[in-house]
Amino acid sequence: MRVMIVDDHPVTRDGLRSALMSSGEVEIVGEAASGEQAVQAVKEVAPEVIFMDVRMPGISGIEATRQIMSIAPETKVILFTVEESRAALADAMRAGVSGYLLKDVSADELVQAAKLAMEGKAVIHPTLTRAFIEEAQYVDHRTDTPLSRRESQILQKVAYGATTKEVAHDLGISPHTVKTHLERIFEKLGANDRAQAVAIALRKGLVD
Numbered sequence: 001m002r003v004m005i006v007d008d009h010p011v012t013r014d015g016l017r018s019a020l021m022s023s024g025e026v027e028i029v030g031e032a033a034s035g036e037q038a039v040q041a042v043k044e045v046a047p048e049v050i051f052m053d054v055r056m057p058g059i060s061g062i063e064a065t066r067q068i069m070s071i072a073p074e075t076k077v078i079l080f081t082v083e084e085s086r087a088a089l090a091d092a093m094r095a096g097v098s099g100y101l102l103k104d105v106s107a108d109e110l111v112q113a114a115k116l117a118m119e120g121k122a123v124i125h126p127t128l129t130r131a132f133i134e135e136a137q138y139v140d141h142r143t144d145t146p147l148s149r150r151e152s153q154i155l156q157k158v159a160y161g162a163t164t165k166e167v168a169h170d171l172g173i174s175p176h177t178v179k180t181h182l183e184r185i186f187e188k189l190g191a192n193d194r195a196q197a198v199a200i201a202l203r204k205g206l207v208d
Contacts, residue, residue, distance in 0.1 A: 001114050004030040004047035006038040006064070008056040012103075016051060019107035026111065035064030042072050049098075049114045054081040054088060062088065062095050069096040076117035080105070089124075091184070099123030147188060147206065154181050159198045159207040 003026050005016045013031055020026040030045035032038040036058050038050065050068070054061040065077045078099035079092050092100050098117035102125045105113070113123040147155065150171075157167045164182075168175045182194070189204075191197035201207045 001026050001118060002029045002046070002048040003027065003114060004032065004038070004041060004045060004050045006032045006035070006050060006052035006056075006061070008033050008053065012053070016110070019110055020051075020114075022107055023111045026114065035059035035061060035067075038064050039067045039071070042068050042075060046072070047075060049076045049078065049117055051078050051080060051110070051114075054079050054092070062092050062097075065092065065095040065097050076114075078113055078117055078123060088180075093122070101125045147185065151181055151185050151188075152206065154178060155185055155197065155201055156207045158182070158194055159201065 003020060005013050005020075005028065007013050007016070010033075013033075017028055017031070021028060029047050030041045032041050034056050035052075038052060041047075042050070052061040052064060059067075061079050061081075065079065068075055068077060073096075076098040077096070078101060079097050080101040080103050081088070082103050089100050098120075099113050099122060101109070101113060101123065105125070116123050153171060154167055157170060162170070164175050164178050168178045171178075182197075186192065186197055189197050189200045191200055198207065
């Protein structure tokens with residue numbers, strides 16, 4: 001299998017390269033340190049499978065996947081991350097990924113994931129399967145703008161005046177994760193800031 005590795009950390013790329021090549025079933029045809037580099041490299045090396053980090057400087061692995069799918073829809077992209085974010089998982093599947101793994105997987109699991117992706121089967125880390133089903137099925141039927149369950153929870157708390165730290169504490173997540181969700185909410189609602197997002201959400205009936 002022709003595989004490309006995308007991660008902004010050289011140590012992670014080295015580990016992935018060693019793990020994949022040890023199987024004897026993988027040819028590493030390219031590496032990239034950012035989403036932008038990955039999109040460009042796809043045009044040059046034509047990988048069959050891409051293992052790509054979710055969070056990187058510049059465009060994210062999810063956005064890079066969207067761009068790659070537009071220029072090479074036959075390419076299989078498997079995202080991997082250290083975070084168990086339901087919203088990110090749902091966004092990734094909508095972007096067209098063939099898999100979503102946590103970084104604790106073994107070399108054998110990586111190779112098996114690549115094989116399944118080549119067969120057209122989606123590969124989701126076992127601990128994330130239920131999370132994906134719940135998140136992907138959740139669509140607010142009061143509007144044509146889909147928000148994930150977590151996004152709706154955060155938006156409701158923001159509408160009540162909660163700060164980022166307060167939202168993070170109430171939901172048991174990090175402030176950074178809250179900010180990431182807010183950025184996604186702004187994008188979906190076409191808002192520039194919290195106040196505008198709340199105003200749009202109130203108008204659409206997304207929050208009380």
